[in-house]
Amino acid sequence: MTNPEANATIDDVAAECIAVRLRMVNRVVTNIYDDALRPLGVKVSQMNILVATAKLGPVRPAEMCKRLHLDVSTLSRNVERMRARGWIEIVPDDDGRAQPFQLSREGENLLQEALPAWSRAQEQVRTLLGPRFVNELNRATKRVRETTAKQ
Amino acid sequence: MTNPEANATIDDVAAECIAVRLRMVNRVVTNIYDDALRPLGVKVSQMNILVATAKLGPVRPAEMCKRLHLDVSTLSRNVERMRARGWIEIVPDDDGRAQPFQLSREGENLLQEALPAWSRAQEQVRTLLGPRFVNELNRATKRVRETTAKQ
DNA sequence: AGATTTTAAGTGTATATGCAAATAACAACC
DNA sequence: GGTTGTTATTTGCATATACACTTAAAATCT
Known part of the structure; x- marks a missing residue:
């Protein structure tokens, strides 16, 4: 039952839980991209960050995290791995706390090679997934971006 | 451009990549459930498995993995953690290779307490996310279940 | 200017996830 | 019935993810 008055049951969770379905589809989709990208030695998680970096130019971790709704500590480790691979480089900043980064030449080459x-x-x-799902995903993404500002 | 004839560009990836959006929404949604479940000491990932276990009764890891599109090694570790917490228990099986498991009494209590x-x-x-997204997610989930059998 | 607060990022710890390889048990074949 | 192949699960390794805490630098306040 979707009746908010009634108490949910374990069967309701099994039948309706959005997280179950979303997480399952996320696993399947991530694996499809990762399979395709494997020959290039990059996973879709890192490609996402590289593409966002390409779009934003030199960007601070905190700013990137707001855009991607990613925890700063998660990005910190990802950036370190991609820096170690030579795909991004840290750039200086007036603010001594900031560690802005940008795509390196090698990072751009990697992205170009990964496009096919x-x-x-x-x-x-x-x-x-079907075009209707993709459309709704786009709408939902906009709503998430507008609603949860993710300080 | 969504034109399959033309080569994709980095801008296309930024503007259209399904994985970027799906993974972002997945992070946000997972965090919402995890926040709500935190007082109970369980995360939505484990609650998913517990609910599936409740529905399937004693079940072998391989069977569970097919249903959830989870790698067997991932489930193996998750099961170990939940067994250590007393939420599931291993049951004997004629086949000496199999390690079927089921929900324990404590596991069922936990689920009941987690429902609100x-x-x-x-x-x-x-x-x-909106009801239309949820509808499309359900349709997409069915398609995934039918299409990718996940040996 | 000096003390306090706020902000930016990194570290410690834990779970989630998947691939490749190892192990163990069953099945099939000759 | 012993060898070979197949199946079920676990382990080794690496990445992804987030929370709590720490550190360092800037901003603010008096």
């Missing part, structure tokens, strides 16, 4: 694999995965996933 | 927190998170997420 990305396209294949993207098409595979679009076919799997 | 789950309901709050579920409503919060439904409001955030």
